Amino acid sequence: MPGIFVGFLNCIVFIGMGKQWLDVMSTYVIVYETPTYGAHHFSLRFWNSSDHGKTSLKKPQWVDELHQKQPLNDLDTVILAINSAAAAKKFFEKHDGERSSANIPIIWMFCALMWHLLAMSVASLSTFFYIFLQFSHSFLNFGPRSWVCAASAKAFSNTWINIRIRCCQILYWPIFLQDNDLRSQSSVECAEKVALHKHSMWSSLVVDILLGNLIGLALLFHAESVCLWVSKFASDFTNELLRSGCVWLMGVPAGFKLNIELAGVLGMISLNMIQIWSTLWMFVGSLFIYFIKGLAISAIIFGMTIPAALVIDMITIATLHVSTLHWLISILYSQQLHALAALWRLFRGRKWNPLRQRLDSFDYTVKQHVVGSLLFTPLLLLLPTTSVFYIFFTIMNTAISLSCMCIEVIISVIHATPYIKIVLRLIKPRRCPSGIWFEVIACQSNSSDSPWSTSIDKTNLPFEEVPQKEDRNSIISSVLISILHSNYLSIGHMVLPHYRKAYSEVSGSYFATSVLGLLSGNKIASTLGATLPSTMPWLFIPHKEYWCLCRNVILACNVDCNNH
Secondary structure, three states: OEEEEEEEEEEEEEEOOOOEEEEEEEEEEEEEEOOEOOOEOOOOOOOOOOHHHOOOOOOOHHHHHHHOOOOOOOHHHHHHHHHOOOHHHHHHHHHHHHHOOOOOOHHHHHHHHHHHHHHHHHHHHHHHHHHHHHHHHHHHOOHHHHHHHHHHHHHOHHHHHHHHHHHHHHHHHHHHHOOOOHHHHOOHHHHHHHHHHHHHHHHHHHHHHHHHHHHHHHHHHOHHHHHHHHHHHHHHHHHHHHHHHHHHHOOOHHHOOOOHHHHHHHHHHHHHHHHHHHHHHHHHHOOHHHHHHHHHHHHHHHOOHHHHHHHHHHHHHHOHHHHHHHHHHHHHHHHHHHHHHHHHHHHHOEEEEOOOOEEEEOOOOHHHHHHHHHHHHHHHHHHHHHHHHHHHHHHHHHHHHHHHHHHHHHHHHHHHOOHHHHHHHHHOHHHOEEEEEEEEEEEEEOOOOOOOOOOOOOEEEOOOOOOOOOOOOOEEEEEEEEEEEEEEOOHHHHHHHHHHHHOOOOOHHHHHHHHHHHHHOOOOOOOOOOOOOOOOOOOOOOHHHHHHHHHHHHHHHHHHHHHO
16 A cells, blocks of 8 residues: 655745845655565665656756755655654554464365475474584594694685585574564565565575586586596696606707706606696596595585685695695795895995895995805806796796696685575566656645646656745645655675675785785785685574474464464
């Protein structure tokens, strides 16, 4: 049922050089549809001028004068009152419905029975996972075996974090679905926000598990093909890139004349480490098919994010020899650059002051200049050889880090995407309002020369553009009738704030620091550092109590849906 908002304005206006006094008495009638939970409400968030609030005609002078005045009403208070208008009515209708629940049709009784069975099934399944998680948690933290938890957390840090997040989601989903917010009953907008917050966690969990089932089933049915492809890729990467690249650098790469002795030493160290690591992984290769199947089963059970994080950790472990070689050569390269910079300052008669962080003048002796010249020359001549090896392993390590970052972006996007908001925006866009606008139906006045004397038929004006009398020395009585409408959020405006929050730690300085670190041989971050959902304390309650909690939450959801 639509609501009607009537406002009266009685004021005296002083206009122009003629010093005329106007007694203006205006009546504003605003017709709006009563906000209802699950249907629509009004909101002033993300307000921007849209096509509804624009007119092709040139704005008259009174519009500019109106924009310069202070608003008489606080629109936030008005919208809150409109959203809370039906709260008491809903409360009494709910209790009346509970009193009249004796006359229930048979079909509703059947639906209630089926909902009870569904609640019991979901509660039993959740309790099974709860018991399994509690047993695993107790096993990993049991006395002498606590080092297993610490070692696995260090070696598989990404997997451990995502497992912790998923376990908290499984444990706490009935807690999130509980309706303990009394403030949400006073306003439709508050009720919508609370509902979105409650359903965001389980919707993310469901989408993650669905994606995990799709990827896991495909991976399980093609496990042998995937195993052969990964083995061939690893062999080509080791033989065609690493070994061939090291042998190429030991010769005359791209026509550059390098130091044969230093290139031979660096090349032999690299080839020996690559051979040792390849021999170790040769024994693990026979078990790789079981790892692929375990990855697929974990994706089916726990969702896509956990096996994706496990892939990141496995890539990091499998390419540990590349990262180690890059680390060793980067130390050699950076120390060589620092030594050359210090010797260059010696020739210029400058010395770095670490206390004041500046360059000061300094008188070096002749012996210091001679020793500096003897050191500077071989270091400068050996720099191209070191730089070539550093560039090669930097390219290899950066490619591996970028592949891990791409998987990390996928994980953070899965966690950060507001699936329930997107679904509601596609199905019921009225539940995602963004600003208001007024459709003027009629506007009339008791004066023939008044700008309000004519009737306006379905002209769209924004809520700021309310006409104002310019020149009149009599009492004016006018009536304005309009309909209150809402603008709707786009999917982009709805999703972008969540992505900005997830990547709030990633800034332009991150990429600048990474490039500077690559050029100077310093260590750079191998991950983006995207913000993941926070982990909550481990839940410890009896199994029977947890089962009852899950069942009661599912039953309460059915009651809430019927009431709304």
